[in-house]
Amino acid sequence: MSIVKRWGRPAVLVALLAFGAVFPLVFTAPLTTDYAIDTLLFVGGVVAWNMFSGYSGYISLGQAVFFGCGGYTVALIAVHQNLKGGVSFALLLVGGVVAAVVAVPFGLIALRVRRHTFVVVTIAMFFIFQLMAYNLPFTNGNGGVSTPFATWNPATYNNPYYYAAFLVAIGAIVLSWLVRGSRFGLQLLAIRDDEDRARGLGVRTMRVKLTAFVLSGFVTGIVGGLYVLFIGEVVPPGGFNPAYDLSIALMAFLGGFGTLWGPVLGALILEPLQQELTQRFTNGYASLIVLGCLFLLVILFLPRGLIPTGKEWADGLRAWWQRRGEPAPAAPQAGALEVPTGGAVGAAAAAKGSDVSGAGGTR
Amino acid sequence: MGRQLYEAIIDGILGGGVYALMAVGLTLIFGVLDIINIAQGILVIVAAYLSYVLSVHFHIDLFLGLLVTVPAMFLIGVAIQLLFMRPLRGRERVSMSLLASYAVAIILEGVLYTIFGPNTVQLNAWYVTDGVKILGGAEPYYLPYIYLFGFGLAVLLVAAIYWILYRTKFGRSVRATMQDQTAARLIGIDVNRVAALTFGIGVAVTAAGGMVYGSLNAFNANNGYDLISRLLAIIVLGGLGSIGGALAAAVFMITIEAVVDIWSPQWSVVVFYAALVLVLTLKPNGLFGKKEARAQ
Numbered sequence: 001m002s003i004v005k006r007w008g009r010p011a012v013l014v015a016l017l018a019f020g021a022v023f024p025l026v027f028t029a030p031l032t033t034d035y036a037i038d039t040l041l042f043v044g045g046v047v048a049w050n051m052f053s054g055y056s057g058y059i060s061l062g063q064a065v066f067f068g069c070g071g072y073t074v075a076l077i078a079v080h081q082n083l084k085g086g087v088s089f090a091l092l093l094v095g096g097v098v099a100a101v102v103a104v105p106f107g108l109i110a111l112r113v114r115r116h117t118f119v120v121v122t123i124a125m126f127f128i129f130q131l132m133a134y135n136l137p138f139t140n141g142n143g144g145v146s147t148p149f150a151t152w153n154p155a156t157y158n159n160p161y162y163y164a165a166f167l168v169a170i171g172a173i174v175l176s177w178l179v180r181g182s183r184f185g186l187q188l189l190a191i192r193d194d195e196d197r198a199r200g201l202g203v204r205t206m207r208v209k210l211t212a213f214v215l216s217g218f219v220t221g222i223v224g225g226l227y228v229l230f231i232g233e234v235v236p237p238g239g240f241n242p243a244y245d246l247s248i249a250l251m252a253f254l255g256g257f258g259t260l261w262g263p264v265l266g267a268l269i270l271e272p273l274q275q276e277l278t279q280r281f282t283n284g285y286a287s288l289i290v291l292g293c294l295f296l297l298v299i300l301f302l303p304r305g306l307i308p309t310g311k312e313w314a315d316g317l318r319a320w321w322q323r324r325g326e327p328a329p330a331a332p333q334a335g336a337l338e339v340p341t342g343g344a345v346g347a348a349a350a351a352k353g354s355d356v357s358g359a360g361g362t363r
Numbered sequence: 364m365g366r367q368l369y370e371a372i373i374d375g376i377l378g379g380g381v382y383a384l385m386a387v388g389l390t391l392i393f394g395v396l397d398i399i400n401i402a403q404g405i406l407v408i409v410a411a412y413l414s415y416v417l418s419v420h421f422h423i424d425l426f427l428g429l430l431v432t433v434p435a436m437f438l439i440g441v442a443i444q445l446l447f448m449r450p451l452r453g454r455e456r457v458s459m460s461l462l463a464s465y466a467v468a469i470i471l472e473g474v475l476y477t478i479f480g481p482n483t484v485q486l487n488a489w490y491v492t493d494g495v496k497i498l499g500g501a502e503p504y505y506l507p508y509i510y511l512f513g514f515g516l517a518v519l520l521v522a523a524i525y526w527i528l529y530r531t532k533f534g535r536s537v538r539a540t541m542q543d544q545t546a547a548r549l550i551g552i553d554v555n556r557v558a559a560l561t562f563g564i565g566v567a568v569t570a571a572g573g574m575v576y577g578s579l580n581a582f583n584a585n586n587g588y589d590l591i592s593r594l595l596a597i598i599v600l601g602g603l604g605s606i607g608g609a610l611a612a613a614v615f616m617i618t619i620e621a622v623v624d625i626w627s628p629q630w631s632v633v634v635f636y637a638a639l640v641l642v643l644t645l646k647p648n649g650l651f652g653k654k655e656a657r658a659q
Binding site: 059109112113115116117119120121123124125127128131132134135242246249250253257285286287288289291292293295296299300303304 | 393399447450451455457458459461462463465466467468469470472473474476477588592595596599603629630632633636637639640643644647648649
């Protein structure tokens with residue numbers, strides 16, 4: 001019992017890491033690794049979104065701005081310097097930095113307003129950037145930018161991209177975990193619970209929100225850059241894609257908004273499903289309907305996401321088990337994924353989900 | 364140059380009237396329910412397709428068809444509210460409602476694509492093709508009648524909404540709910556009923572909006588995105604929940620876009636959103652927004 005409790009979570013994590021590391025060696029079909037790369041990129045993107053929106057409560061639908069800025073930066077440099085293959089991965093950092101730089105003025109404008117207005121401002125910013133991608137002289141309008149093709153062995157062509165995406169996803173999760181457990185993360189959660197009170201208690205709200213926004217933009221920029229390298233081109237509606245914003249929001253809500261592992265789980269479930277639906281319904285319209293219905297079901301019946309709800313069920317089950325005088329089952333299903341998160345408040349907020357009112361950490 | 368400017372301003376004001384009508388529905392829903400109905404854009408397209416079916420398959424005049432489409436859209440609105448919006452509660456209700464209405468929007472988009480396909484269509488009638496000459500000279504400028512009729516319709520319907528809000532008992536309970544939901548409930552207003560009916564009215568105006576929009580533009584299901592982003596920009600600029608603000612902002616934004624369009628069609632849409640961002644940096648609550656709009 002205690003051994004399971006002590007080592008259960010690290011063991012699950014190590015097993016997941018090992019599985020991720022050998023995945024492309026076991027499943028070598030290009031279509032499978034395509035799915036896997038897409039899914040990992042979404043894991044990175046959703047975790048990055050959650051790092052800002054999930055922790056601070058500000059729903060941003062403008063993440064595609066960072067995705068596109070990272071993507072265009074990487075593509076343009078790769079084309080003009082004719083970089084291809086392994087070297088081009090170094091550009092990802094540049095893409096991330098450019099996205100982070102864009103996030104500063106964007107955040108300074110958008111973070112002055114809250115709730116619905118914030119959402120709308122992020123959408124407006126998104127459209128401004130998409131239109132700029134169409135109209136600026138160096139982005140090549142409708143045609144977009146194609147990156148030089150890497151001359152890798154076709155049989156294992158996907159593998160470098162897979163491992164890069166794997167690293168990006170892990171990096172994003174680690175960053176999110178660090179943020180969540182830190183003083184800075186507690187300040188973000190305090191803003192989510194009651195911004196005015198947090199400010200009254202001495203949290204420099206604008207600075208905290210902006211930092212999270214920039215961090216989130218940085219990671220999303222890297223994700224966008226890698227996506228563009230993998231696909232080999234970037235066009236305005238693909239780089240700045242409204243569906244991207246909504247997909248990542250849906251994934252985060254499905255898994256558990258504002259939790260550490262919820263976004264990961266949401267991306268791992270939804271992205272393969274989405275890919276499968278697109279494959280199966282070739283006209284694409286039926287997949288819209290299926291996706292929308294799924295979306296509604298989640299919102300209506302799992303409003304707090306899989307991880308908080310699963311944890312609740314697991315707790316209920318354990319309590320019921322103990323009432324029967326039996327030993328408690330050790331960390332059942334979804335609960336096992338909830339990794340301890342440094343600060344006590346973070347853990348409490350994760351466990352109790354959205355019902356926690358007031359920020360314990362600042363009181 | 365001067366001529367073009369006149370034309371742009373006329374287009375902007377008359378076209379802005381139609382956007383104003385659709386935006387009023389959206390801002391009304393926000394004011395009462397604290398929900399932004401992302402599906403409003405695609406509902407406009409649903410209404411346009413309804414008008415299209417009525418006029419092409421049943422040969423009913425577009426304006427006469429409103430007698431069918433307005434009640435139909437009203438019922439759709441009430442149904443959306445009852446099925447998907449009312450069950451939402453808890454602290455993430457606001458973000459959940461955004462996502463739920465977005466989900467409704469993509470389902471409707473899928474349905475419309477399945478039924479009507481991706482090819483664009485446009486509503487047609489004599490008043491769409493014929494116009495009235497408003498500028499003479501070497502290059503006379505004809506303004507299609509639909510601009511005038513549509514503007515008239517928008518004015519009429521906005522006036523009707525004002526009449527309902529300020530001259531009826533129901534309107535008084537709507538305004539009370541907008542001011543303070545708890546207090547409204549305490550004095551005996553059936554807030555749930557008000558919410559459902561308001562959602563219905565807010566969606567019903569898309570019937571008229573969609574008919575005029577469909578006559579002025581060739582459309583398919585994809586136009587819902589363009590519409591909703593414009594409508595959102597308009598109601599945020601006007602101040603969320605402010606009906607007068609939505610009217611002013613709609614005319615202002617569409618006119619600006621039409622005027623910039625003379626010089627640079629590519630950048631006119633950017634200017635549209637840039638104007639929004641600029642105003643919000645100076646006035647975070649929009650032009651006519653109340654202070655409450657900022658409270659979390």
